[in-house]
Amino acid sequence: MKSYLVGGAVRDRLLGLPPGDRDHVVVGETAESMRAAGFRPVGRDFPVFLHPDSGEEYALARTERKTGRGYRGFEVHADPSVTLEQDLERRDFTINAIAEVDGTLVDPFGGARDIEARVLRHVGPAFVEDPLRVLRAARFMARFAGLGFSVAPETLVLMREMAAGGELAELVPERVWQELSRALAAPTPSAFLRTLRDACALSAVLPEVDALYGVPQRAEYHPEVDTGVHVELVCDMAARLAPGDAVVGFAALTHDLGKALTPADEWPKHIAHERRGLKPLAALCARLKVPGVHRELAMAACREHLNVHRLDQLRDSTVHDLLARCDAFRRPERIAPLALVCEADKRGRLGRADDDYPQGRELQRLHAAAIRVVACDIIADGLTGPAIGEALRKARIAAIGKARRG
Numbered sequence: 001m002k003s004y005l006v007g008g009a010v011r012d013r014l015l016g017l018p019p020g021d022r023d024h025v026v027v028g029e030t031a032e033s034m035r036a037a038g039f040r041p042v043g044r045d046f047p048v049f050l051h052p053d054s055g056e057e058y059a060l061a062r063t064e065r066k067t068g069r070g071y072r073g074f075e076v077h078a079d080p081s082v083t084l085e086q087d088l089e090r091r092d093f094t095i096n097a098i099a100e101v102d103g104t105l106v107d108p109f110g111g112a113r114d115i116e117a118r119v120l121r122h123v124g125p126a127f128v129e130d131p132l133r134v135l136r137a138a139r140f141m142a143r144f145a146g147l148g149f150s151v152a153p154e155t156l157v158l159m160r161e162m163a164a165g166g167e168l169a170e171l172v173p174e175r176v177w178q179e180l181s182r183a184l185a186a187p188t189p190s191a192f193l194r195t196l197r198d199a200c201a202l203s204a205v206l207p208e209v210d211a212l213y214g215v216p217q218r219a220e221y222h223p224e225v226d227t228g229v230h231v232e233l234v235c236d237m238a239a240r241l242a243p244g245d246a247v248v249g250f251a252a253l254t255h256d257l258g259k260a261l262t263p264a265d266e267w268p269k270h271i272a273h274e275r276r277g278l279k280p281l282a283a284l285c286a287r288l289k290v291p292g293v294h295r296e297l298a299m300a301a302c303r304e305h306l307n308v309h310r311l312d313q314l315r316d317s318t319v320h321d322l323l324a325r326c327d328a329f330r331r332p333e334r335i336a337p338l339a340l341v342c343e344a345d346k347r348g349r350l351g352r353a354d355d356d357y358p359q360g361r362e363l364q365r366l367h368a369a370a371i372r373v374v375a376c377d378i379i380a381d382g383l384t385g386p387a388i389g390e391a392l393r394k395a396r397i398a399a400i401g402k403a404r405r406g
C-alpha cells in the first residue's frame with residue numbers, strides 16, 4: 001500500500017513544532033481493499049479509515065468538485081486513479097499541501113519554501129470554492145503569527161472576493177464555532193480578528209465584535225482608546241494567562257460587547273455597558289451554538305468584570321451576591337476562570353501588560369472563605385425551609401467579612 005503523511009503533521013515538523021495528529025493519504029486503493037487490509041471506515045462524507053494498530057487516519061486520495069453554494073456543495077471523487085498531486089491540489093494552503101514518505105517531501109506547490117518565508121498562501125484557484133477557508137486562514141494566523149507568518153497578498157485578494165460574495169453567511173454554525181474556538185485557543189487570537197478584518201469578513205462572522213472597532217474609550221483607563229484594539233489585546237493576554245483555553249478566550253472576546261451599544265453622545269464613557277452586552281452576547285451564543293460552558297463564563301464575565309475590578313469597594317453582601325449570580329457555591333470551578341478573564345481585561349491595555357491584578361487573587365480567597373460555610377452548619381441550628389437559605393447567605397457574608405478584616 002502506497003501511503004504518505006500529509007497536512008498538519010508535515011507542516012508542524014518543518015516548523016519545529018511538537019507533533020499533533022498524524023494524517024495519511026493513500027493512493028491506488030479502494031474502500032474495499034482498505035477494509036480487506038483491516039482498516040476501519042470512519043466518517044460519512046469522505047473515504048477515511050483508521051489504521052488497525054496505530055488508530056491514525058488514512059484517507060483515500062480524492063478530488064473535489066464544487067457543485068453548489070456553501071462548503072457543503074462538493075462532489076467527492078475517490079478512486080484508485082486519483083494521484084497524490086491531485087489530492088494535494090484540492091487542499092487550502094501550500095504549507096498544508098506537503099506530503100512525506102520515507103523522509104522525502106513531495107511538495108508540488110512550494111509549501112516548504114512558504115514555510116521558510118513564513119507565508120500563508122493558497123494552493124490554487126479552487127481556494128475560493130469553500131468559504132470556510134477564509135476562517136481557516138484567520139485561524140492559522142492566530143496560530144502562526146507569532147512565528148512571523150503573514151497572508152500572501154494574492155491570497156488576501158481572494159479572501160476579500162469570497163467575503164464580498166456573501167457565502168460566509170451560509171457556513172453552518174458548528175464549522176464557524178470550530179474555527180473560532182480553535183483560534184481563541186491559539187497563541188495570538190488577535191491575528192484571527194485582524195485577518196478577518198483585512199479580508200472584510202469580520203462583519204459577516206462576528207458583527208458584534210466588528211462593531212467595537214472605532215468605538216472610543218477613556219484614554220486614562222484605555223491608552224489604546226479603540227475598543228476593538230482593546231479586545232484584541234485582552235484576547236492575546238487571555239491566551240497568555242490561560243494557554244489553549246478557549247473558554248477563557250471566548251469570554252475575553254465578548255466581555256465588552258455592550259460598548260458597541262453605547263449612544264455616541266456618551267462616548268468615551270460606557271456607563272452600563274456590562275448590562276447592555278448581555279443581549280448581543282446571548283444572541284451570538286445562540287447563533288453559533290456556543291457550548292454551555294463557554295456561554296456561562298462569557299455571560300458572567302460580561303456582567304461582572306467591573307465589579308471584580310473594584311472588588312475592594314464592594315460591600316460584603318455585594319461580593320456574596322456576585323458569587324451567587326455566578327452559581328459559584330454549587331459550581332466552585334467557575335471562579336478561577338472568571339478571575340483570569342478579568343485579569344486579562346485589566347492587563348489587555350496598551351502599556352499595562354505587566355500590571356499586577358490582586359483582585360483576581362482576592363476574589364478567589366473570598367470565594368474560598370464563603371464556600372467553607374455549608375448548609376449542614378445552619379441546619380444544625382434547627383432552621384427549616386427558606387430560613388435556611390437566608391441564614392446561609394448571612395453566614396457566608398459574615399465569612400467574607402471575616403476573610404477581609406479578620
Ligand SMILES: Nc1ncnc2c1ncn2[C@@H]1O[C@H](COP(=O)(O)OP(=O)(O)OP(=O)(O)O)[C@@H](O)[C@H]1O
Binds near residue numbers: 136
Ligand atoms: N476546508 C478545507 N479546504 C481545503 N483543505 C482542507 C480543508 N480542511 C482541511 N483541509 C486539509 O486537511 C488537512 C487537515 O485539516 P485539519 O483541519 O485537521 O488541519 P491541520 O492542518 O491538521 O491543522 P491542525 O494541526 O490545526 O489540526 C489540512 O492540513 C488541509 O490540507
